[in-house]
Amino acid sequence: MSAREDEYADRLVEHEGRLYYQRFSVVQRVQHILLFSSFFALIATGMPLLFAGSPLVRHMFFFEGAYELRGLIHRVAAVVLLAASVFHVFYVLFSVRGNSDLRRMVVWIDDIRQAFAMLSFNLGRSGEPPRFDRFNFIEKFEYYAAAWGSAIMLATGACLWFPVQATLVFPRPVLDIIRVIHGFEAILAFLAVIIWHMYNVHLNPEVFPMSRVWMNGRMELEHLAEHHPLEFERMLRHIPADMAGRVRAQMGVHFPSGPTVSGAVTT
Amino acid sequence: MTRRILLLPVLLLLIVLAATLHGQDTAVCFECHNDQSATGSRGDTLYVDSERWTASVHAQAGLECTACHQDLAGVTDWPHPESLKKVDCSACHDKAMLDWTGSVHGKAAHDKGDLDAAGCADCHGSHYILPVKDPQSPVYPSNLPATCLRCHADSSLGLKHEGMGKPEKASLYLGSVHAQALEKRGLVISATCSSCHGSHSIQPLDKFLAGIPRTCGECHAGIYRDYVEGVHGAEYLKGNRDVPLCTDCHGEHDIRPPDDPESRVNPRQLAQVCSRCHEDQSLSAKYGLPLGRLDSYLTSYHGVALKLGDMRVANCASCHGFHNIRPSSDPKSPVNPANLAATCGKCHPNAGENFAKGKIHVQGQPHENLGAWLVKRAYVLLILALVGGFVGYITLDLAARRRRRTQGGDKEEGPEKKP
Numbered sequence: 001m002s003a004r005e006d007e008y009a010d011r012l013v014e015h016e017g018r019l020y021y022q023r024f025s026v027v028q029r030v031q032h033i034l035l036f037s038s039f040f041a042l043i044a045t046g047m048p049l050l051f052a053g054s055p056l057v058r059h060m061f062f063f064e065g066a067y068e069l070r071g072l073i074h075r076v077a078a079v080v081l082l083a084a085s086v087f088h089v090f091y092v093l094f095s096v097r098g099n100s101d102l103r104r105m106v107v108w109i110d111d112i113r114q115a116f117a118m119l120s121f122n123l124g125r126s127g128e129p130p131r132f133d134r135f136n137f138i139e140k141f142e143y144y145a146a147a148w149g150s151a152i153m154l155a156t157g158a159c160l161w162f163p164v165q166a167t168l169v170f171p172r173p174v175l176d177i178i179r180v181i182h183g184f185e186a187i188l189a190f191l192a193v194i195i196w197h198m199y200n201v202h203l204n205p206e207v208f209p210m211s212r213v214w215m216n217g218r219m220e221l222e223h224l225a226e227h228h229p230l231e232f233e234r235m236l237r238h239i240p241a242d243m244a245g246r247v248r249a250q251m252g253v254h255f256p257s258g259p260t261v262s263g264a265v266t267t
Numbered sequence: 268m269t270r271r272i273l274l275l276p277v278l279l280l281l282i283v284l285a286a287t288l289h290g291q292d293t294a295v296c297f298e299c300h301n302d303q304s305a306t307g308s309r310g311d312t313l314y315v316d317s318e319r320w321t322a323s324v325h326a327q328a329g330l331e332c333t334a335c336h337q338d339l340a341g342v343t344d345w346p347h348p349e350s351l352k353k354v355d356c357s358a359c360h361d362k363a364m365l366d367w368t369g370s371v372h373g374k375a376a377h378d379k380g381d382l383d384a385a386g387c388a389d390c391h392g393s394h395y396i397l398p399v400k401d402p403q404s405p406v407y408p409s410n411l412p413a414t415c416l417r418c419h420a421d422s423s424l425g426l427k428h429e430g431m432g433k434p435e436k437a438s439l440y441l442g443s444v445h446a447q448a449l450e451k452r453g454l455v456i457s458a459t460c461s462s463c464h465g466s467h468s469i470q471p472l473d474k475f476l477a478g479i480p481r482t483c484g485e486c487h488a489g490i491y492r493d494y495v496e497g498v499h500g501a502e503y504l505k506g507n508r509d510v511p512l513c514t515d516c517h518g519e520h521d522i523r524p525p526d527d528p529e530s531r532v533n534p535r536q537l538a539q540v541c542s543r544c545h546e547d548q549s550l551s552a553k554y555g556l557p558l559g560r561l562d563s564y565l566t567s568y569h570g571v572a573l574k575l576g577d578m579r580v581a582n583c584a585s586c587h588g589f590h591n592i593r594p595s596s597d598p599k600s601p602v603n604p605a606n607l608a609a610t611c612g613k614c615h616p617n618a619g620e621n622f623a624k625g626k627i628h629v630q631g632q633p634h635e636n637l638g639a640w641l642v643k644r645a646y647v648l649l650i651l652a653l654v655g656g657f658v659g660y661i662t663l664d665l666a667a668r669r670r671r672r673t674q675g676g677d678k679e680e681g682p683e684k685k686p
Contacts, residue, residue: 052571067577122667164615164622173625177638179568184646191650195657205668 007100008238019250020218025097032214034084041077043190045070050183085150104134111137133230149189156182222254292331319395356387366467408455415460439521479512490590497591516540534582541583563628586610
C-alpha cells in the first residue's frame with residue numbers, strides 16, 4: 001500500500017489563517033448530504049408501512065391523497081439514493097481522492113487487532129488506545145454497513161416497485177421474502193444510524209453536540225493527531241517541508257512528541 | 268223510438284238535479300264549517316277549508332260530506348250533535364282496509380286498541396285527501412319518508428311501543444342512496460318506505476326478512492341474478508339462513524353507494540363487513556371456512572395501503588367478486604388457480620403465472636413461506652445482536668471515559684501527552 005504521490009496534495013487546507021486537515025472534499029460532502037437526506041425521506045415515508053396500525057402513523061395520513069404522496073416521495077428519494085450510489089461507485093473507482101480513500105477503507109487483520117486493543121483499553125487493561133489510520137475500524141464498519149444496506153434496499157426496493165417485471169425472474173413467494181427483507185433491513189439501517197452513527201458523530205463527548213466535518217470537511221489537526229496518528233504522520237511525510245513546519249508551529253505544545261513523527265521538519 | 272229520444276233529456280235532468288241537491292248538502296255544511304273561528308265546546312276548531320276540500324280526491328269524485336259522515340245523513344236539525352262516529356273508510360276501500368287490518372298497524376289498533384297506531388287518516392289525511400299520484404299527497408313517493416318518520420323518528424313513541432324499531436334506524440334512510448335520488452333528482456321510482464315494507468299490509472320484521480333478496484330484486488334484477496349464481500345466493504335459495512342477504516352487507520335503511528366513505532361496502536369498511544361472518548368461529552366450523560382472512564389481508568401490502576387511505580388497492584371484492592362470489596374450487600371463480608393471473612392482471616397489467624403463485628392470505632407461518640419465515644427470524648436475531656453490540660460498546664466507551672477522567676487521566680483534556 002504505497003501512498004500515491006499526490007495523495008496529500010489537497011489534504012492540508014488553510015482557513016482564516018489556520019491549517020486544517022481536509023477530511024472530506026466538497027464532492028464527498030455533497031454525496032453525504034444526498035445520502036442522508038434521501039435516507040431520512042425514505043425512512044419517513046417507508047416506516048409508516050411497518051407500523052400502519054399505530055395512531056401516530058394514522059395521524060400522518062390525515063389528508064386526501066396522503067398515501068399516494070408517500071409513495072411518490074419514497075420513490076423520488078429512492079432514485080436520488082440510487083443516483084448517489086452509482087455516482088459513488090464511479091467516484092471511488094476513478095477519482096484520485098475517492099480511490100485513495102477506498103484503498104484506506106480496505107479491512108485488514110490490523111482492524112480486528114485494533115478492535116480488541118480498543119476493547120482492552122476501554123476495559124482498563126491497557127493504558128494506551130490503538131493508533132488508528134485514516135479510518136478506524138468503527139468508521140470502516142459504518143461505511144460497509146451503509147454500502148451494504150443501500151445495495152440491499154435498492155435491489156429489493158426495485159423488485160417491489162416493479163413486481164410484475166420481478167416475477168418474470170422468480171415466483172411471487174420470493175417477492176414476499178423480498179418484502180420481508182426490505183422491511184427488516186430498513187429497521188436495521190434506521191437503528192444503526194440512530195444509535196451508532198448518532199453516537200459517533202453527535203453524542204460522543206469527543207464531538208458533542210455535533211461534529212462539523214460533514215459540513216465544512218475540516219478536521220482540527222489536534223483531533224487528527226490524536227485519533228488518526230498514522231494518517232497524521234503520513235501526511236507530514238508527504239507534504240512539503242515548509243508546510244510541515246507550519247503544522248508544527250501551529251500545533252505548538254500539542255504537537256505529538258516522540259519518535260513516532262518522522263519527517264516532521266522543524267525550522 | 269220517440270220514447271228513447273225523450274229518455275235522454277230526462278236522464279240528464281235527473282243527473283243535474285241530483286248533483287245540485289248534493290251540492291246543496293255540502294253547501295249546508297259549509298255555512299257553519301267554512302268559518303275559521305268556529306269551535307266546538309272543547310275549543311277544538313270546526314273549520315274545514317272549502318277550497319281544499321273541493322280540490323280533494325273525494326270532492327272531485329262527487330262525494331258529499333255525508334258519504335263519509337254517514338251518521339249525519341238525513342239530519343235536518345242544525346247544529347248537529349257534537350260527537351260523530353269515526354269515519355269508516357272500508358265502505359269503499361275494503362281491500363285496503365283488509366290489508367291494513369292484517370298489518371302491524373291494524374293489529375296494534377285492533378288487537379291492543381292502540382290509539383297511536385297509524386290509521387287511514389294518519390297517512391292520507393282526512394278532508395283534503397289527494398290522489399296518491401299528486402305530488403302534494405303525503406303518500407306521494409317524495410313525501411312518504413317524512414310521513415312515516417313523523418312516528419318512526421319519534422323516540423318517545425319508539426320507547427312506548429315494542430316492535431317499532433329504534434327511531435334513529437328509520438331516520439338513517441334519509442342519508443341513503445335511495446333517499447338522495449328521491450330528494451335531489453326527484454327520482455320517484457327510487458325505493459321509499461313502502462317499496463320494501465309495503466303500504467297497507469306492513470308486516471313485522473321476522474316475516475319480512477326472508478324475502479329481502481326478492482324485494483331488492485324487484486328493482487335490482489341483474490344483481491339478484493348475480494346473487495343467486497354466487498355461493499351466498501345459491502344457499503339462500505336452498506333456504507339456508509346463515510348466508511348474507513342484501514342488507515347484511517349493504518345495511519338496511521342506510522344503503523349508500525360504494526364510493527361513499529360512509530358506505531358499508533366502501534373499500535374502507537368492506538373488509539370488516541366480510542369478516543363479520545368470515546372471522547366467525549361457529550360459522551367457520553359449520554362450513555369449513557378458512558379463518559384469519561382479515562388479519563392476513565390487513566398485514567399484506569394491500570391491507571396496509573388501505574389502512575393508510577389508499578382506496579385503489581385490492582380489497583376483498585377486487586379479487587373475490589361481490590354479488591356472485593364463488594368458492595375458489597369453482598372454475599368460474601376469479602380466485603380459481605386457473606384465473607388468478609388474470610385477476611391480478613386487472614390491476615397489475617401483464618402479471619404472469621409467476622405473479623399469482625404462492626399463498627395470498629399468509630400470516631407469517633413457516634409452512635406458508637419457509638423462506639420468509641427464516642429470513643424474518645434471522646433478521647430479528649441480527650437486529651437484536653447488533654443493537655446489543657452498539658449499546659454495549661457505547662456504554663463501555665462512556666464508562667471508560669468517565670473512569671479515565673476521574674482517575675486524573677488527561678485523555679479528555681486534549682491530545683497532549685505528558686512525557
